[in-house]
Every structure is written in structure tokens, then in C-alpha cells.
Amino acid sequence: MAKAPKRTKKNVEGIDRAKLYALDEAVKLVKSRANAKFDETVEIAMNLGVDPRHADQMVRGVCNLPNGSGRKLRVGVFAKGAKAEEAKKAGADVVGAEDLVEIVSKGTIDFDRCIATPDMMGLVGRLGKVLGPRGMMPNPKVGTVTMDVAGAVKAAKGGAVEFRVEKAGIVQAGVGKASFSEDQLAGNVRAFVDAVIKAKPQGAKGTFVKKVSISSTMGPGLKLDLGSITTAA
Numbered sequence: 001m002a003k004a005p006k007r008t009k010k011n012v013e014g015i016d017r018a019k020l021y022a023l024d025e026a027v028k029l030v031k032s033r034a035n036a037k038f039d040e041t042v043e044i045a046m047n048l049g050v051d052p053r054h055a056d057q058m059v060r061g062v063c064n065l066p067n068g069s070g071r072k073l074r075v076g077v078f079a080k081g082a083k084a085e086e087a088k089k090a091g092a093d094v095v096g097a098e099d100l101v102e103i104v105s106k107g108t109i110d111f112d113r114c115i116a117t118p119d120m121m122g123l124v125g126r127l128g129k130v131l132g133p134r135g136m137m138p139n140p141k142v143g144t145v146t147m148d149v150a151g152a153v154k155a156a157k158g159g160a161v162e163f164r165v166e167k168a169g170i171v172q173a174g175v176g177k178a179s180f181s182e183d184q185l186a187g188n189v190r191a192f193v194d195a196v197i198k199a200k201p202q203g204a205k206g207t208f209v210k211k212v213s214i215s216s217t218m219g220p221g222l223k224l225d226l227g228s229i230t231t232a233a
Contacts, residue, residue, distance in 0.1 A: 018223075020225040022224075024228070028182055030178070030185075031185070033216065034178030040178040041177060041178075042177065043174050044173055045214075046172075046211070047169060048196075048204075049169070049209070050169050050201065050208070051169065052169065056201055059199050059201060060164045061141065061162070061163060061195055061198070061199040062142040062155075062161065062195070063191055063192045064155055064159060064161075065160070065191055067159070067176060069159040071159075073111075073112045073113050074093040074111040075113045075115065076093065077116070078101070078117065078120040084097070087115070090150035092115075094110050097123070098123060114137070116138040117145075118145055135162070190229055193229050194230060212229070
């Protein structure tokens with residue numbers, strides 16, 4: 001059996017895998033163990049009591065992290081006329097209509113987040129096979145199909161994080177960088193958990209949030225005491 005690297009062994013020292021950590025303590029431990037040569041992303045994973053194979057148990061939404069995500073997102077917008085100009089002024093990196101549909105259909109995607117005005121969805125819908133597998137298809141439920149393209153672009157640039165439950169009932173997302181302060185990370189975690197709880201579907205039965213954990217990109221995961229984050233679950 002391969003031996004764990006020395007850095008990995010050091011990072012897990014003092015970590016109790018079975019313990020439920022208070023949020024503030026967990027954030028402090030995660031930051032102290034984020035010692036890679038790059039600014040590690042702090043990630044959250046939530047195990048939910050849903051079966052996303054059933055439409056009435058799908059969990060999807062968006063969270064505007066109060067302290068930003070730390071990521072520099074390239075935003076693409078499908079719009080025409082005044083709305084296209086509005087998107088450009090708001091800071092969109094790629095803006096277009098039929099021309100952009102043609103480019104993307106050939107596999108060239110120069111953006112990380114995709115926004116569209118409602119009138120463009122007839123065209124954008126043709127890109128389902130390209131954008132869908134990447135989780136980039138515009139959707140009104142997460143605010144990416146909207147006439148308020150300026151607001152959507154600014155939200156995406158400012159730290160809006162989309163989430164969608166996976167087959168195993170897990171929701172995962174980056175909620176900041178290890179270089180963030182403890183208060184900034186804790187605030188982002190609380191906001192994200194709150195957003196997921198508010199997205200609880202009608203078909204969910206029993207305990208909705210089963211487990212929550214956070215970790216840095218290269219660090220160990222710590223289970224959180226949900227009571228230290230929110231009083232609702």
C-alpha cells in the first residue's frame with residue numbers, strides 16, 4: 001500500500017474525522033492546513049435527503065456569496081440590440097446572438113457562466129448538447145435567463161454560485177479562497193447553506209440536510225455541526 005505524503009499526514013494531525021466541528025473552528029482549521037503553493041479553494045459538500053431521479057426532489061438554485069467566490073469568471077451573454085449593449089457595459093466578456101450560437105455550436109466556449117435574454121432561448125436551446133453537459137445551459141430558476149442582463153452579469157462577476165444536486169444527493173461548491181479571512185469564509189458558508197435550505201423541494205421527506213463538510217482543495221474534510229450554521233434544516 002502506498003504511503004501518504006508527509007504533507008498529507010501533517011494536515012490530518014489533530015483532525016477528528018468523527019467530530020462535528022463548529023463552523024468557526026472548522027474554518028480556522030481548514031485555513032491552517034491550506035498550505036499548497038497556490039491559493040486553495042475552500043469547498044463545501046452537503047449530503048441531502050433527496051433522490052434527484054425524481055423531478056419533485058431536484059435541488060437547484062444560485063447563491064450570491066456575500067464575500068465573493070475569489071474566482072475570476074468569464075461571462076457570456078446571448079442578447080441582441082440594447083440588451084447586448086447593456087451586457088457589455090456591465091462587464092460581460094462575450095456577447096452575441098446568432099453569431100455566438102454558431103461559435104459555441106462548434107465547441108468554442110470562451111466563458112464560464114452563460115446568461116441569455118428570454119427571446120434568445122429559441123436559439124440557445126439548440127446548444128443543449130454542448131452547454132448542458134457542462135452545466136452551463138441558461139435557466140430562469142438560477143437567474144441566467146433574464147431581461148436584467150446587467151444585474152445577472154454583475155452577480156456572476158461578484159460571486160454568484162450556482163448549485164445543483166448530483167445523483168448521490170450531494171451538492172458541492174466553492175465558497176471562497178484560503179486567503180479569505182475566517183469571517184469572510186464563515187459568512188459565505190452560512191449564505192450557501194441557507195440558499196440550499198431555501199431551495200428544499202416539496203418532494204423532500206424526512207431530514208433534508210444530512211451532513212455538511214468543508215475542506216480546502218488539498219486539505220482534509222471536516223464535518224460541520226449544522227446547529228452552528230443555521231437553526232433551520
